[in-house]
Amino acid sequence: MANDFYEIHLVEPADPDKNVLVRSLTSHGVEGVYFNATGEPGYDCSVPKASLSGYRFDATHYFRGYSFQTTSPGQFLLSSLPALPRFIIWRDRLEQKRFNRRPLVREDRIDMLRFFLAKTIKNGSFRTTPIGLLEMLYSRRGFLHPERELVTNYYRLMLDSFVATGELLVENHSYRLSPHGVARLAEFELENKRFKESSRQQTLIGWLTIAIVAIGAVQAYVTYLTVP
Structure with missing residues (x-):
């Protein structure tokens, strides 16, 4: 699998079912789709910079059949380094080969x-x-x-x-x-x-x-x- 994309959510701490699926960054904040509950349709929305601290950051990087989840912007930037997910995948496959020998x-x-x-x-x-x-x-x-x-x-x-x-x-x-x-x-x-x-x-x-x-x-x- 050659997938390589990110999915970023801004989650309301009091109710994790309420979240914003981030589409883009603007000079004023974030634009995305707001979901009021699981399974419900989303609505276009904007979140100003001043309100970003009221949300919990949740990002997932889908890469070559693996998924890497981070819960802070700092972790997200670190996981975005091209060599890091490749190293984690290489290590995981090596451990799997060792496991398969037993x-x-x-x-x-x-x-x-x-x-x-x-x-x-x-x-x-x-x-x-x-x-x-x-x-x-x-x-x-x-x-x-x-x-x-x-x-x-x-x-x-x-x-x-x-x-x-x-x-x-x-x-x-x-x-x-x-x-x-x-x-x-x-x-x-x-x-x-x-x-x-x-x-x-x-x-x-x-x-x-x-x-x-x-x-x-x-x-x-x-x-x-x-x-x-």
């Missing part, structure tokens, strides 16, 4: 249930899709990874399996945690705790057995030395 580590079922529970605790209405999971687990770089389709299909199958067993519910192609999923995770954590406790006890018994054998061997050796 395989995408897949979460197992229990870790995925833990993930849904943690997100749902923070946001009771949390729900997501396989594509959404790809971004949340691997960042936006996951969309450009060679394994993206394979991993997306893996999570789609996993989420569908959770629906089949009742741990997740699906609504409008989005998945959310069900009460059964919380109960299932609690059961697993309890079983895992019991397993660890049992393993700890078995380890302790093993060490006690070794100690008893060692003590018996020492006693036998001492007896052997003391018998005439």
Whole structure:
């Protein structure tokens, strides 16, 4: 993509939906299109220099498929330097190449249930899709990874399996945690705790057995030395 253009808005701090799309600068101030709300038609307007301080500056530079947003005139002037966006794009592509060399580590079922529970605790209405999971687990770089389709299909199958067993519910192609999923995770954590406790006890018994054998061997050796 070879796009290269700017979009500058003057935003009313009290109501961000009210803003001026800047078209040109004049000796008296700014000319543009005023929007009273999102989705409403715009109206031609002028903003005098004396009133500019009452707006919040918001500019976006669209360049070669990337977008660079700035929130102050100083940042805008700095980002307008020709070499800066090219350097940022070069660095981003280099980091993407490094990211693509590493395989995408897949979460197992229990870790995925833990993930849904943690997100749902923070946001009771949390729900997501396989594509959404790809971004949340691997960042936006996951969309450009060679394994993206394979991993997306893996999570789609996993989420569908959770629906089949009742741990997740699906609504409008989005998945959310069900009460059964919380109960299932609690059961697993309890079983895992019991397993660890049992393993700890078995380890302790093993060490006690070794100690008893060692003590018996020492006693036998001492007896052997003391018998005439």
